Amino acid sequence: MQKLLDNGNIVIDDKALVERCRQGDSEAMHNLIVKYQDRIYNLILKICRNRDDAAELTQETFVKFIENVDGFKGKSAFYTWLFRIAVNLTYNHCKRKVKLAVHSLDKIADYNLDSAKKQLLDYLNDDKQPDPAQIAQNKEAAEIIYSALTRLDEDQRVVIVLRDIEQMSYNEISETLEIELGTVKSRLSRARSNLREILDSVIK
Amino acid sequence: MSKDNSNIEEKLSAFLDGELNDRKQNEIKRLVDHDENIASMLLNMTQQKKLLGSLPVEKAPSTLLNDVKSRLERKLILDDYPQTIKTAAGVRHLMVRKILTSAAMIMIPLGLLIFVLIHILAMPSGSDNEIVKSPSKSVVIPSEHGTGDLPAADNGQSFFCGILELETEDLIGMNDYINKTIYDIDLVDDTVPQRKDAESIYIINSEPMKIKILLNEVAAVWSKFTDSQMTVFGQNVNNTIIVEDVTLVQAVSLLDKKNIFDCMETARAFANRNSIFNDLTYAGLIESSSPDHIMIDTIENPIKPILTNPNRKKTVNLQNGKRNLARLTIIISTPE
Numbered sequence: 001m002q003k004l005l006d007n008g009n010i011v012i013d014d015k016a017l018v019e020r021c022r023q024g025d026s027e028a029m030h031n032l033i034v035k036y037q038d039r040i041y042n043l044i045l046k047i048c049r050n051r052d053d054a055a056e057l058t059q060e061t062f063v064k065f066i067e068n069v070d071g072f073k074g075k076s077a078f079y080t081w082l083f084r085i086a087v088n089l090t091y092n093h094c095k096r097k098v099k100l101a102v103h104s105l106d107k108i109a110d111y112n113l114d115s116a117k118k119q120l121l122d123y124l125n126d127d128k129q130p131d132p133a134q135i136a137q138n139k140e141a142a143e144i145i146y147s148a149l150t151r152l153d154e155d156q157r158v159v160i161v162l163r164d165i166e167q168m169s170y171n172e173i174s175e176t177l178e179i180e181l182g183t184v185k186s187r188l189s190r191a192r193s194n195l196r197e198i199l200d201s202v203i204k
Numbered sequence: 205m206s207k208d209n210s211n212i213e214e215k216l217s218a219f220l221d222g223e224l225n226d227r228k229q230n231e232i233k234r235l236v237d238h239d240e241n242i243a244s245m246l247l248n249m250t251q252q253k254k255l256l257g258s259l260p261v262e263k264a265p266s267t268l269l270n271d272v273k274s275r276l277e278r279k280l281i282l283d284d285y286p287q288t289i290k291t292a293a294g295v296r297h298l299m300v301r302k303i304l305t306s307a308a309m310i311m312i313p314l315g316l317l318i319f320v321l322i323h324i325l326a327m328p329s330g331s332d333n334e335i336v337k338s339p340s341k342s343v344v345i346p347s348e349h350g351t352g353d354l355p356a357a358d359n360g361q362s363f364f365c366g367i368l369e370l371e372t373e374d375l376i377g378m379n380d381y382i383n384k385t386i387y388d389i390d391l392v393d394d395t396v397p398q399r400k401d402a403e404s405i406y407i408i409n410s411e412p413m414k415i416k417i418l419l420n421e422v423a424a425v426w427s428k429f430t431d432s433q434m435t436v437f438g439q440n441v442n443n444t445i446i447v448e449d450v451t452l453v454q455a456v457s458l459l460d461k462k463n464i465f466d467c468m469e470t471a472r473a474f475a476n477r478n479s480i481f482n483d484l485t486y487a488g489l490i491e492s493s494s495p496d497h498i499m500i501d502t503i504e505n506p507i508k509p510i511l512t513n514p515n516r517k518k519t520v521n522l523q524n525g526k527r528n529l530a531r532l533t534i535i536i537s538t539p540e
Contacts (some may be wrong), residue, residue: 038263055264160256165259189210189218190213195252
């Protein structure tokens with residue numbers, strides 16, 4: 001089905017839009033960019049933790065998508081293909097900027113973030129705590145989480161971002177990263193465990 | 205972390221994400237219900253997941269769409285467009301090269317095959333010479349031996365093909381004389397001269413009458429030649445008769461024959477005669493300077509030399525317009 005009804009509006013599915021992109025339809029390109037720009041931007045931002053870099057890499061992702069739209073065979077979902085482009089670009093970018101990421105954590109460790117730390121500590125150990133969104137809205141608390149993420153290996157950081165932030169299924173992660181399902185499972189488990197250890201070391 | 209712990213964490217992680225099958229899901233539920241540590245691990249995991257999922261979603265920069273468009277346009281104008289042109293030109297160039305190479309690979313062997321076939325079909329006589337035909341006459345490109353395809357004759361028989369080999373101590377003088385004579389009797393266009401270290405070759409394709417005129421002129425210097433030999437060719441190069449110590453009378457006589465069969469018969473007779481004469485001379489039974497051997501005045505119907513004048517070509521009798529071509533190769537060399 002090409003057209004889906006979404007809140008009364010007609011939404012054309014990705015496959016049809018991609019097909020139109022192939023034929024040089026700029027409106028279809030526009031629609032796809034608008035549809036995915038926030039998700040791609042956030043994905044990259046969560047991985048590389050730099051807004052300028054994230055903006056630049058997001059642009060690059062869409063440029064690559066348009067340049068290589070003929071290479072999309074439709075074997076996987078369009079958005080996993082798009083995310084793969086974004087992840088690969090970000091991987092390469094992170095390899096060049098690994099020292100900056102470590103440096104940013106050192107800076108955070110020096111902050112007087114007692115309140116944020118306590119909030120996080122309480123939340124992680126008690127399920128009767130308030131809505132996590134309230135904590136995440138705390139700028140310092142969010143910064144601690146982001147900093148902890150940046151201390152993870154890139155592979156683990158990406159997999160945890162795709163699962164816990166982007167809410168991708170294991171299959172989708174497997175398609176996006178082109179790795180086995182079992183690898184997704186074990187890598188995600190290690191990523192969660194490591195992230196917890198990092199957070200513990202920061203907030204305790 | 206122990207392997208068991210790692211295994212349990214992996215199962216808890218998958219349990220949390222709902223990625224386990226029903227049996228394993230129930231197994232983990234029971235484990236969580238009966239083990240506080242595992243329950244605590246699951247709680248931490250759940251809270252952490254919720255926390256990450258609650259992180260604020262930031263809007264992409266509002267300029268993103270325009271930035272992408274600009275970037276594409278910039279790439280198109282500054283990078284991709286010329287690159288595309290160059291790539292297209294390169295691809296075309298490569299294609300043309302590939303096509304030409306393929307064509308050459310096909311055409312060269314094909315051409316060679318056609319050439320060989322034509323060569324075989326055009327040379328029933330088996331001669332090893334090449335013939336380049338023009339509408340008016342045949343020009344023979346001589347082989348090293350001076351043989352080649354026999355000149356075509358209008359009646360298919362009245363042609364002559366032979367090699368007259370002459371040895372002299374005065375190679376330069378004889379060459380000058382032959383050259384001058386060829387020029388005087390207007391045989392230049394019909395003659396292909398070749399020069400080697402101690403050898404001069406004149407391949408003459410012309411009317412028999414003209415060649416006879418040349419030989420008539422050569423009579424004046426015949427005494428300068430210390431040895432002579434005439435090779436006459438029949439229908440093919442394998443059918444040859446060599447007349448050793450040929451006299452000028454004999455050479456002209458052979459040219460006079462009306463057809464190749466008479467020519468070959470006469471050549472055979474001359475060859476036998478000269479051989480017997482040489483044997484008798486060697487045995488001392490006759491003088492070596494036999495009048496018959498040197499008599500040049502016995503040429504039947506000697507041809508008067510044609511005086512050099514601008515109209516001399518018109519004076520040559522072409523036998524009612526027909527060109528009965530003969531080829532005589534004169535090889536003048538110094539004795540070994």
